Amino acid sequence: MTTAVFIDGESGTTGLQIRDRLEARDDIRLVSVPTEHRKDAAARKDAFAEADVSILCLPDDAARDAVILAGGTRIIDASTAHRTAAAWVYGMPELPGQRDRIRDATRVANVGCYATGSIAMLRPLTDAGLVPHDHGVVLTGVSGYTGGGKALIAEYEAGTAPDLYLYALTQSHKHIPEIMKYGGLTRKPLFQPMVANFAQGMMVQLHLHADLLPGEIAGHARIEAALRDFYHGDPFVSVEMAGDRIDPQATRDTNRMILSVQGDGAGRVTVTAVLDNLGKGASGTAVQNLNIMIGAKETAGLT
Ligand SMILES: NC(=O)C1=CN([C@@H]2O[C@H](COP(=O)(O)OP(=O)(O)OC[C@H]3O[C@@H](n4cnc5c(N)ncnc54)[C@H](OP(=O)(O)O)[C@@H]3O)[C@@H](O)[C@H]2O)C=CC1
Ligand SMILES: CC(=O)N[C@@H](CCC(=O)OP(=O)(O)O)C(=O)O
Known part of the structure; x- marks a missing residue:
């Protein structure tokens, strides 16, 4: 039996990559609208009606409109529009109990890129009580320029963007609400992202003065052990020893995420997540x- 999948926004940066991962599969039949009708509501409504699952790869406002057009089809929304909405299931399979919720869901909000790394580091530590929920968390991140979609890619390809720049300087990055909700934080974290001159890849870091946290010192070894326990047996997330350098492009073109713990071996700890933003x-x-929603092998089409 095949599952019919419509990728709304399939010619965009994220949509193309999803298409690449699905088109060779014999358990999936892709439903498409001709390129010239990609913003045509009637054509898209027909595609939604034909699909068992639709994946939205659109800007936030267009994603909200698409949900109205989509009727009863099951949806995975790659945008930021529904990530903390009560009626949506958060699409981060690594969270406790989340695979079962995703399997039964009709509306799944795919986790954001920086949020994937941030929550992956924070949640094991807040669940284990090593980082208190109201801790003043500091996160930094660097993304490849494809994170900015077609518009930012065009700037880098034209050579008009700097090799590295900081942005979101007012502490209002769009991923903060989902990082708080699913990372287990009650206090807004500091989060400083930047973009660098490479296409795909991302590194997110959590900086901790673990010796100042309450209770027994949540030093290097306990933090690493909590991460290893949390991701034991996970098909894509691993906790590894970092060498002298960490390359944000190390997992390019894969669905893998590598976590590592660095520091002085005592109280000053930096946790790092490396993933491909796309x-x-x-x-x-x-x-x-x-894959989880349709009962396929979770790793199908993924490396
Ligand atoms: N890039 C990344 O690293 C990540 C992106 N995302 C999310 O995925 C979504 C898509 O991002 P991305 O692929 O980067 O963006 P792109 O700009 O590369 O692609 C967006 C696509 O949506 C199409 N589109 C825009 N408006 C409409 C509309 N009203 N109806 C139908 N199609 C429309 C665009 O067509 P046209 O070009 O013709 O305007 C384009 O093909 C965003 O919400 C983003 O937050 C999520 C995680 C990471
Ligand atoms: C480099 C860059 O601009 N990155 C985007 C995040 C990527 C994105 O838009 O996607 P998600 O929210 O769906 O993860 C940003 O910081 O707004």
């Missing part, structure tokens, strides 16, 4: 969520 941070997890 892979594990977007299209890879969308396909992983699709």
Whole structure:
């Protein structure tokens, strides 16, 4: 039996990557609208009606409109529009109990790219009580320029964007609400992202003065052990020893995420997540969520 899948926004950065991961599969039949009708409501409504599952790869406002057009089809939304909405299931399979919720869901909000790394580091530590929920958390991140979609890609390809820049300087990055809700934080974290001159790849870091946390010192070894326990047996997330350098492009074109713990071996600890912003941070997890929803092998179409 095949599952009919419509990717709304399939010619965009995320949509193309999802298409690449699905088109060779014999358990999936892709439903498409001709390129010239890609913004035509009637054509898209027909595609939604034909699909068993539709994946939205659109800007937030267009994604909200698409949900109205979509009727009863099951949806995975790659945008930020529904990530903390009560009626939506958060599409981060690694969270406790989340695979069962995703399997039964009709509306899945795919996790954001920086949020994937941030929550992956935070949640094991807040669940284990090593980082208190109201801790003043500091996160930094660097993304490849494809994270900014077609518009930012065009700037880099034209050579008009700087090799590295900081942005979201007012502490209002769009991923903060989902990082708080699913990372287990009650206090807004500091989060400083940047973009660098490479296409795909991402690194997110959590910086901790673990010796100042309450209770027994949540040092390097306990933090690493909590991460290893949380991800034991996970098909895509691993906790590894980092060498002298960490490459944000190390998992390019894969659905893998590598976590590592660095520091002085005592109280000053940095946890690092490396993932592909377009892979594990977007299209890879969308396909992983699709696999869970349709009862396919979770790793199908993914490396
Ligand atoms: N890039 C990334 O790393 C990540 C992106 N995402 C999310 O995925 C979504 C898509 O991002 P991305 O692929 O980067 O963006 P792109 O700009 O590359 O692609 C967006 C696509 O949506 C199409 N589109 C825009 N408006 C409409 C509309 N009203 N109806 C139908 N199609 C429309 C665009 O067509 P046209 O070009 O013709 O305007 C384009 O093909 C965003 O919500 C983003 O937040 C999620 C995680 C990571
Ligand atoms: C480099 C860059 O601009 N990155 C985007 C995040 C990527 C994105 O739009 O997607 P998700 O929210 O769906 O993860 C940003 O910081 O707004």
